[in-house]
Structure formats: structure tokens, C-alpha cells
Amino acid sequence: MSERQNRERDEDRERIRLLEFQLDYLRAELLHLTHERYRLIYSVSGHIYRFLRPIEASIADAANAVAGRFRRRSPETIQTTPAPSAPAAARAPLPARRLLVDVTGTIKRDAGTGIQRVVKEVTRGLYGGESFDIPAVAVRCADGRLLTANGFVAELVGGDAAPDSEIAIEAGDRFLMLSDSWNAFDALAPIFEKIRGEGGEIVTCIFDLIPELYPHACHEVTVPRYRDWLRKALLESDGFLAISRTVADELADYVAAQGLAHRPGLKIGWFHCGSDLALRADAAPNDKITAAVAGDGPVFLAVGTIEPRKGQRVALRAFEELWANKRDIRLIVVGRRGWFEEATVNEILTHAEFGRRLFWFDDVDDDALSFLYDHAAALIFPSYAEGFGLPIVEAARRGRPAICSDIPVFREVGGSGALYFRVNDAKALAQTIADFLDGRRAGDPEQVLRVAWREAARRIVEVIAREEWSRRLP
Template identity: 35%
Template sequence: MRSFFELLPSRIDQAIAGRTLRTFRVRRQRDRFGAAPAASDGQPRRLYIDVTVISRHDAGTGIQRVVRALALALVDEASPAWEVHFVAATRRRAYRHIAWPDAGRAVAPIAIEARPGDVFLGLDFSLDMIRRHRRQLAKFRLDGGGLWFLIYDLLPVERPEWFSPNNVIRYKAWLETIAGIANGLLSISQQTADDLKHVLADQYGLTGGYSTGIIPMGHAIMESVLQNAADISSAPSVRFDTTHPFLLMVGTLEPRKGHADILAAFNELWRQGSDYRLVLVGRQGWQVESLCNAIRNHPEHGAKLLWFDDVDDLELEQIYQACEGFIIASHAEGFGLPLIEALGHLKPVLARDLPVFRVHEDRGVHFFPANAEAGELGDHIRRWIGDIRAGTVTVKPPVANWKKSAQAVLAILD
């Protein structure tokens, strides 16, 4: 109920505010900011990295693996010209310094303030806190700081039917906030950059006045794990038998991820006597109650069909290593991190034929038609597995890593 009342002003606003009013508000906000002053001489620039969500609850999603890996890499790659600080906000407390990832480290919880050349990097997916503390962030920019945000996708605007109504409201309120205050916007792929440009122009009349950049994504899960090497070496084994071949899907179970299509295809294969195993790793999302019930009550559940909704990064790393091949069936993505995580483990990948995935074609990714029915999709899966077992699938690992990702961010911020 609290969420309903907190979002009520945004709910009403989005119901009545048209493009003209949204454009006016964004333009009025942006007109408050002049040219950024030069960085202070003799002082390092401060980079404030927002880790609001992950510092409170690390759900192990793809976005959080990106946040964790990139935040840690930025600390390692920043030159002495930068001071890197992790910051977070709560409903009642504005953005301030926090001790992360080492919660035991002594850090004074001082609210962030800008001097010329400082940068706030909205790395985490902090929809509510950015909106709630927009005045603090606007003052940060007025005082000479830069506001940059990483955009993962625009799907809640482009395909709202795939998301819960509250999350669509939260996302749109966040996007209008950053459209009004951001110096620059980073994207995780060319697809996301193109979508961002279109949405900002279409929704807010914003066609310029902000900087952009595309960040290459790393893929190594172990580079984002916070535990030390001893913890990694003593990680518990995978909870199912990995000695028999299995196909893997990774990602939250939600409508756009395409799990239902893959399950239907495997149903056809199993009906024909196939012994292929399908392993699903991901938490239950929204609008998938019928799918989750179908999985739990499936006659092959626990045998040829396995679903784990509480896998941590250490276990996921082992599952990637053990799988025979990887399937990504999303109907849309801003990037598709699990795809390059699988390629990073030199695993064959079968993907829905989308432009965002086609950029990986030269790395050995195979494709099935975007609108394939269960029977046709099953045929593609059967042929793909046959090629894997015949040794005719060649996989090339991604060239980017989190070190290069961090270097790209720092180069853009310079």
C-alpha cells in the first residue's frame, strides 16, 4: 500500500501529462544549467558512484552483476587524478558516502557536494532514489559537478505490457528526471543508444544538449565476485548432476525472456523421445505465474527440466562451465549479458534472431527465427545440439572485459 501512495503523484501525472508538458518541464529544467566550469586546479576530481540498490540487497541479476563488476573495475582503473567514492541514498537521507563493498570500513556518511570537475555516476538502477533526490543532484550540477547515468534498456517505455504497472511508472518518472538533469548518458550497446535517442526525442522533445557514450560490456563473473579467493575455492558444488549434458538458460523469468517458447519447444522434443535436459536459472519475475506453475507441475520437473531461483554467482560460474550449450530467447534486450557470459565460457549459444544479438554472429552464435513456433524451434534446437556433438560449432570468446569497460567509462568522463 505504501508503494501505491508513494507513486500516486507520478501515476496521476503520467495519466494527464502529454508530450508538450513533458517537453516543457525537461527544457525548463535543463535551461537552469549553464556551461560546466573547469575542474579545480591541484585537486583530484571526485567520482561518486551510485550503488544504492546493490549495497542494500544484491539479488544477483544481470544488471547487478554489471554494477558490481564495473564499480570494482573503476576503482582499479582510475588514475590518481580521480578519487572514487561509493554513495547511496535512502528515502529520508540524501546521497552520501557509504562503506561498500567492505561494510566494516570506517566511512563518514557525509552528503555529497560538488566542486567543479566532480562527477556523479548513476551506475545502479536507482529508480526511486534518483527521482526522490533530484533537487540534491540538480544542485550538484549547478555547483559544477557532472551527472552521468548508465542506461540498460528502454523497454518499460517501449513495451510497458511486459512489466508491472508500478515499475513502468517508476521507470518513466526516473527517465524524465534524468532527461532534465543529466550532462551525459552512457549505454551498454548500440541498440540501447539508438533506443535512447529515439525515446528522448519522442517523449521529451530532447534531441541534443547532452553527451553520450557506449560502454563495452565485460563478461567474467568471477571479476565481480566480492568474496576472496579462499571463499571461491571452497564454494559448494552445484546442487544437480552436471555429468550428464544439459542446455542452460539464465535470467529472471518474465514475459520478454521467452522461457515459455523454449519450454514449448522442449515439450515437443520430449514428446518425440528426446533425452535433452533443460536447466533454468533465474528468479520468478512478474506476469509468469502460469509459466512457473507449468514448470513446477511438469512431468519432467526434477529430471529433464530443472529450475533454480536462488543461484549465487559462485554456483552460476560452475553451471556455465558445465553446460553443453546456452539458449537466450528474449523477445527484446538492451544487451543480453548472459549471452556473452556463455561465450566467455566458450559455450555454444542459440539465440532468437534479434539485431541486438546479431552483433555476436561472428563469435559462433546460432539463431532461430524470431517468430518460430514450437515445432520449428524444436527442430532448430535438435540440429544445433547435433552440430555441437559433431564438433562443428566454433566459439570465439568476447574481446571486452570489465577492465576495458571501466577504461571506456573513465575516458568518456574525461
């Protein structure tokens, strides 16, 4: 068998393993929900709900009937791929002279997740007092107009905020949609037209391709929304900035492999996220967090929203094996509820070790997170899909090694400083932790990617101002 055939065979095996892992996760979720349904049916509230079921069904049937009318429209009446905005009015691009950074989505919806963290920290870096190749201004969109985001910036860097004022589009402006732009393209169409009319360009930040590459890891609403967003963004954007080289390459390869329509000459670049946390000098963790790290046993920290791809169940299985082997160690899970998380949350909350050697905190700010990093022996990061991996660099900044899945983006971020284990393999994770505890393997946080957010901000400006793109599509 040739080397290529061996490689393809190994890739097929890994794909099958991933599908089996996803199936097992969803099966556990289904069994938990089925149990909850039976419990509800045979409870008092279940008997009350039984009379409401027909009403719920009739409402759903009516909604489906209305939706069906739209689905039965002929394909000719449905525009599935929007044309680029106002091509006739566009001028040839001029050299970049100013960067307008759109933060509208984060101002409207700050859920405290990774995307919002990137937006806020990059903005903080842009307004940290350093000079860049071109001026950068945080802006927001309201009623088809661009306004300064002075209040948003003041909350991040301090100082008094002048009232927001309208911004006039100037020749050579670059417009970066740094914030999540799910629903932004239609609202921003008039602004795009003005920017291109002045020889400017539109750049979209892309955080990952997970809904395209791993749809079973996502909420059911996310996948079609992302699919529509990506195809519209490919046509409306002159360039994409990814939060890692891995995502930039994935995007370029995926567009080519799928033959997706895009703006001619589409440029793709990348930057790396920062690792420094904005902390308060007088902050102190609450009593529950303090108690969780108290004692002599090593503490391991798993940071991330509870959702299928984050691997909390993999970590739990690994720690169960270690506890069974008399390892006196603790696992602290930090992350809010995400989606398809009911079974995992229930397993954590009802676990025999919960409150003893297993803890979960679902509302941890940066100060408390920094405290937990400082008291952890290592970070556990068992995700099977990520766009970057902020906890790896945040832990390294606090001098803590990371034990993480062996996936390409983690290799990019963790380099030779992280410890890697076979993805979705709880036994491999348990063995790696045991090797770490016994001194057979050691991580080196100094070898992990270390970028400050001000450096991330500078990189963004330089890629756009200097045209330092890594890929260009025909």
C-alpha cells in the first residue's frame, strides 16, 4: 500500500472516530432528555402539560404550513446568492488611509464569549496610545449611518466619552467587520456602497469554520445561519482576516474545494489573539472559588462553554479513571451553558465527586479566571474543533502549561510548549495527565504563542494597510 493510501486510510479512520464520538455525545443527550420527558409525564406538571400538547401541536402545524408556502416557491423566485453590492459604483481600490472597525454586534449583544472578548481586547489595543500605519477608529452602525463608538471605547480604556458623532466616508477607507456580522450585511449595504464608491474595501473577520466543517457540534439554528452568512460574506468582502493561520488556510481550501462564489481577487489573512487579561487591582474571588482550589491536591482547569465540541465529557472520563487509580486531583470546569449540554451538565451536577474533587463555575470574570489559572497545575483543553484556543495562551501567560487535543490549530498556538493527546480519547488524556503528574512529560509555557492584545491590534492594521495577505483567490 502506498504512502498516500496509508494516509487516506488513517484520515478515514479519524473521521469515523469523530463521527462515533459525536454519535455517542448526542446519544447521551437524547437519553437524558428522554428520561426527563418520562419524569415530566409522570409528575403533576406533566399531567397539566398533557392538555397543552394539542395546542402546541396545532401552533407548530400552522407555522409549518406558513413556512411550507415559502418553501414551495419555484427556485427562480428565490435569490440564493446575493450579488456584490453596487459594482457599477465601485472605484479601483486606493491605498488604505484609515481603518474603520465595526463593533456594532458586541455593543448590542455582549454574551461574554470568545468573539466578544476578541472584539473588546482588540479595541482596547487599538486605543492603547500606540501609533499605527493608518488611523483606526471604532465605529457602530445605526439606521444606515456610521457613528463613532466613543462610549464603548471609554468603557474599555477609561476616560470621559464624547457623544457619538456621524462619520463621513473618506477615500481609501477600509471597513473591518471585527464583531460578529451575522445579520450585518443587509443593514450595512448602503455603507458598503459608499466605501467602494470612495475606493475603499470591506474586510470581514472570521473566527472559525466550525458550522461548515462540524455541523453536528453546533446548535440547529447556527448551521443554516452560518451557511447563509458565509456565502454572502464571500461576495460582499474584499478580504477576510482569520484569528489563526489554520482558519485562514481552512477558509481558502474550503472555498476552492466547494467551488463557492466569491469576490474576484479575494484576499485572506490572519492575526493571532492576545493572551493578556485586563484585571482589577482590588479584585478577589468568591468563597466557592477559593474553596475549590484550597488543599494540597493538584488542580486542573477546563475552560470553555459547555457544548459538544469542547470535550468536557472526555475530561470527566479521564479524571474518573485517574480517581479510580487513587490520584488525588481536582477538576474545575469553567464555562457557561451552551447547547446540547443537558446530559453533560446533569452528569457533572449529580457526580459523586461534585463539590469534592469536581467543580463547575458558570459565571467567572477575568479576575476570577486569572486566580484559577494561578492556582492550577495545568489547563485541560480537550476540544476537537476550535478557531484559536484562547485558554492555551491565557494559561501560558500565567505560567501554566496546557494539556490539549492534538489538532492543527492547537499545534499552531501551543507549539512545542503544550502537551498533546489523541483527540477525543479519554484514556490518552488520562495517561498524559499521569505522565505530567509523575514528571515523565512537562510543558513549557514559555514556548507557547505569546502575543499581547496591542500586538494583535497592530497585526490587524498592518495586514490591511500593507496588503500583507497570506492567500489570494482568483
